[in-house]
Amino acid sequence: MAKKELKFNSKTIHGGQRPDKAYGAVMPPIYQTSTYAQSTPGGHQGFEYSRSGNPTRTALENSLASIENGQYGLAFASGLSAMDAVIKLLNPGDEVISTNDLYGGSYRLFRQVFEKYGIVFHFIGMQDMAAIEEKINKNTKLVWVETPTNPMMNVVDIKAVSALAKKHDLLLAIDNTFATPYLQQPLDLGADIVMHSATKYLGGHSDVVVGALIVNDKELADKLYFIQNASGAVCGPMDSFLTLRGIKTLHVRMQRHNENGEIIAKYLNDHPKIEKVYWPGFEDHPDHDIAKSQMNGFGGMISFIPKGGTFEAAVKIVEKLEVFTLAESLGGVESLAGHPASMTHASIPKEEREKSGVVDALIRLSVGIEDVDDLIADLGQAIG
Numbered sequence: 001m002a003k004k005e006l007k008f009n010s011k012t013i014h015g016g017q018r019p020d021k022a023y024g025a026v027m028p029p030i031y032q033t034s035t036y037a038q039s040t041p042g043g044h045q046g047f048e049y050s051r052s053g054n055p056t057r058t059a060l061e062n063s064l065a066s067i068e069n070g071q072y073g074l075a076f077a078s079g080l081s082a083m084d085a086v087i088k089l090l091n092p093g094d095e096v097i098s099t100n101d102l103y104g105g106s107y108r109l110f111r112q113v114f115e116k117y118g119i120v121f122h123f124i125g126m127q128d129m130a131a132i133e134e135k136i137n138k139n140t141k142l143v144w145v146e147t148p149t150n151p152m153m154n155v156v157d158i159k160a161v162s163a164l165a166k167k168h169d170l171l172l173a174i175d176n177t178f179a180t181p182y183l184q185q186p187l188d189l190g191a192d193i194v195m196h197s198a199t200k201y202l203g204g205h206s207d208v209v210v211g212a213l214i215v216n217d218k219e220l221a222d223k224l225y226f227i228q229n230a231s232g233a234v235c236g237p238m239d240s241f242l243t244l245r246g247i248k249t250l251h252v253r254m255q256r257h258n259e260n261g262e263i264i265a266k267y268l269n270d271h272p273k274i275e276k277v278y279w280p281g282f283e284d285h286p287d288h289d290i291a292k293s294q295m296n297g298f299g300g301m302i303s304f305i306p307k308g309g310t311f312e313a314a315v316k317i318v319e320k321l322e323v324f325t326l327a328e329s330l331g332g333v334e335s336l337a338g339h340p341a342s343m344t345h346a347s348i349p350k351e352e353r354e355k356s357g358v359v360d361a362l363i364r365l366s367v368g369i370e371d372v373d374d375l376i377a378d379l380g381q382a383i384g
């Protein structure tokens with residue numbers, strides 16, 4: 001059977017993969033080499049230098065393309081270096097429209113690295129298509145969407161934004177880190193570029209920092225490959241191997257992340273000491289209908305505000321957690337808790353942050369795949 005016809009839960013394991021040519025190794029060997037012998041100048045077997053290409057990275061890139069229903073995958077040294085490559089498609093004077101409650105590092109890259117090269121960024125809520133259209137002018141080239149957003153769990157209607165982007169001839173890029181292709185496949189919904197911090201769910205074991213881009217258009221893929229090779233922020237062979245290994249269990253991990261996430265979101269929502277829970281699976285979540293139509297589940301990312309809503313109350317809870325680890329990052333098998341205002345979103349000015357709801361008392365959970373009873377007991381003792 002052609003691998004293209006496989007279902008998602010098989011593509012994670014087999015998509016774009018074949019046994020290694022040398023000895024039939026089922027997992028691609030970690031080709032820990034910088035260069036490759038040539039029989040005559042230019043006479044190589046497809047690889048010349050590992051910035052330009054490495055067989056272990058190629059195996060990962062083929063897997064990435066397969067699980068996102070794309071033609072081309074590119075693996076980078078980090079999620080941010082993948083984003084960096086996308087912004088390098090642009091020229092001074094070009095404008096980008098982006099979601100406002102963006103991952104802090106993405107915001108920092110846009111504002112503190114690329115603005116000084118003359119690229120203009122607009123940050124807006126993307127619930128209202130008219131508000132997006134208002135920001136479009138002749139210089140607009142790219143729409144950058146994160147959905148669900150981090151950490152407020154807003155959901156953006158990818159099909160609707162894609163229609164707008166096509167109407168105005170703009171590129172549409174989706175940061176699919178939170179949802180993963182298990183929950184949402186943006187290329188099928190009309191996006192041009194899918195980006196991942198594979199550090200999170202794709203790797204899934206909190207042991208690598210890796211980024212990815214997936215596209216369908218050959219010309220766009222060539223441009224991004226040129227930048228990847230010219231700028232050089234490539235994913236190394238060991239990290240490629242680990243990420244590929246992670247992807248093979250993505251579907252079973254995501255199933256459990258979803259189940260645990262739902263149980264914990266409901267537990268917190270019913271808890272008398274909790275003020276507000278942000279999770280797109282609730283029917284009264286403002287974007288629930290869009291989430292339901294474009295996602296195959298609601299994931300394990302949950303944000304909440306304890307009653308009383310102070311910085312101190314939030315810090316006290318995250319310090320008391322024992323099964324949840326207080327740490328940056330998300331998407332691993334282990335449950336993590338974070339305090340966005342002082343951790344992931346500290347690089348966003350307080351005023352800017354609070355406008356999108358990232359208040360001092362907000363706590364963000366990445367619900368792992370442990371026994372959910374242990375997670376609930378832990379939250380119970382920490383909330384008190």
Ligand SMILES: *Cc1c(COP(=O)(O)O)cnc(C)c1O
Nearest residue numbers: 078079080103150177197199210
């Ligand atoms: C972590 C993260 C990034 C940045 O990725 P790195 O791998 O840390 O460079 C970008 N977007 C989102 C949504 C993230 O969670």
